[in-house]
Amino acid sequence: MCAAPESPSRPIETFVFMDLEATGLPPSQPKIAEMCLFAVTRHALEHPQYRNSFPKPVPLFPRLVDKLCVCINPDKPFTPIASSITGLTNEAFARNKKQSFNLHILQMIAAFFSRQHPPICLVAHNGCGYDFPLLKAELCMLGLLALEEIYCADTIKAMKALDNENQLHQFGYQPNPPGSRKKYALHDLYFKFYKVYPLNSHNAEGDVITLISVFQQRARDLMCWMDSNARPFNTVKAMYKENERDACISKTPGNTQPFYPNRLQMHSQQKVATTRSPNPFPEDDDEPADNHIPLNNRMTDELFIIPDEIKMILVLFLGLIIAWIALKNPV
Known part of the structure; x- marks a missing residue:
């Protein structure tokens, strides 16, 4: 009343x-x-x-x-x-x-x-x-x-x-x-x-x-x-x-x-997405979190990453092999 x-x-x-x-x-x-x-x-x-x-x-x-x-x-x-x-x-x-x-x-x-x-x-x-x-x-x-x-x-x-x-x-x-x-x-x-x-x-x-x-x-x-x-x-x-x-x-x-409806609408949409799907993905305009990156892509990227220290060791090892071959087969 x-x-x-x-x-x-x-x-x-x-x-x-x-x-x-x-x-x-x-x-x-x-x-x-x-x-x-x-x-x-x-x-x-x-x-x-x-x-x-x-x-x-x-x-x-x-x-x-x-x-x-x-x-x-x-x-x-x-x-x-x-x-x-x-x-x-x-x-x-x-x-x-x-x-x-x-x-x-x-x-x-x-x-x-x-x-x-x-x-x-x-x-x-x-x-x-x-x-x-x-x-x-x-x-x-x-x-x-x-x-x-x-x-x-x-x-x-x-x-x-x-x-x-x-x-x-x-x-x-x-x-x-x-x-x-x-x-x-x-x-x-x-x-x-x-x-x-x-x-x-x-x-x-x-x-x-x-x-x-x-x-x-x-x-x-x-x-x-x-x-x-x-x-x-x-x-x-x-x-x-x-x-x-x-x-x-x-x-x-x-x-x-x-x-400030945009932030509140985003909050509501995320709540709705959570109830509808076990894997709620962010909106297109949002930056995806790391745990939303597909696992296959992440593994493929990591497979081709070689640290600099290993690169140096490989170069030295390759140099030693070339030197050994040169000593065995002198011109």
């Missing part, structure tokens, strides 16, 4: 809407199978364009949006429920040869955040309950323990807080029968505002599009709440912990410092 230390010192400039699809729910220690990030500026959310629609204008989806959508081989079986809901299977990832959550993902996330204008806030529906802790767990397993200057906010918490503050019930609607709990599920909220259910539910990109469309309906109120209540991503507690697979990485996407 999210802790509650300092909020941003100035208004958030970039809202990065996020959704994750995974192999299941806690406590199964789920693994991310699909990740989608849409970066939308504050200006775009404050100044939307509209299309005429009865009974009121409908905001158009922001035009200038940076997107990062990645399929990730979870290397873990999907639960039957998760597979039926998301439509994702381990067989599909294997057939399409998708990579796991690795250092390339860190590089992409770092590059994506570095292109955004700070302060930056990750936004997810039920983010504090699921998306943020799961992302933190995956990042920690690769050694990335911090995302400096990146904040996060949960739209469910924001909507409930706004409903409680102004008593307008502008987000959750009252279902039948009266007195039952209000619904804050993403597809229910979308239906409340657009009178149709969204397409591509439980698809990371589709859910992000749905979330942004709902967010646009009360964008100013939600952004104002997040300016005061967003929390640093570093304060999110990882959903679970496993042994770190690589050395810790102190560099963070919020800075311009590099990840």
Whole structure:
């Protein structure tokens, strides 16, 4: 869950809407199978364009949006429920040869955040309950323990807080029968505002599009709440912990410092090679160690190496033979 230390010192400039699809729910220690990030500026959310629609204008989806959508081989079986809901299977990832959550993902996330204008806030529906802790767990397993200057906010918490503050019930609607709990599920909220259910539910990109469309309906109120209540991503507690697979990485996407990925990638590749073959050879660019030289080549080279002392003895011996022959057969 999210802790509650300092909020941003100035208004958030970039809202990065996020959704994750995974192999299941806690406590199964789920693994991310699909990740989608849409970066939308504050200006775009404050100044939307509209299309005429009865009974009121409908905001158009922001035009200038940076997107990062990645399929990730979870290397873990999907639960039957998760597979039926998301439509994702381990067989599909294997057939399409998708990579796991690795250092390339860190590089992409770092590059994506570095292109955004700070302060930056990750936004997810039920983010504090699921998306943020799961992302933190995956990042920690690769050694990335911090995302400096990146904040996060949960739209469910924001909507409930706004409903409680102004008593307008502008987000959750009252279902039948009266007195039952209000619904804050993403597809229910979308239906409340657009009178149709969204397409591509439980698809990371589709859910992000749905979330942004709902967010646009009360964008100013939600952004104002997040300016005061967003929390640093570093304060999110990882959903679970496993042994770190690589050395810790102190560099963070919020800075311009590099990840030094080449050395870490080499370390990972060597570990993979060790598990696949009993004779892991170095990469082509690396100088081979002496014990990697083929034995036959080494023996052939050593066979033709004659020390200088032996050469001198052979020369003297040859000279004596020539002198002896000359004495035996004088001209």
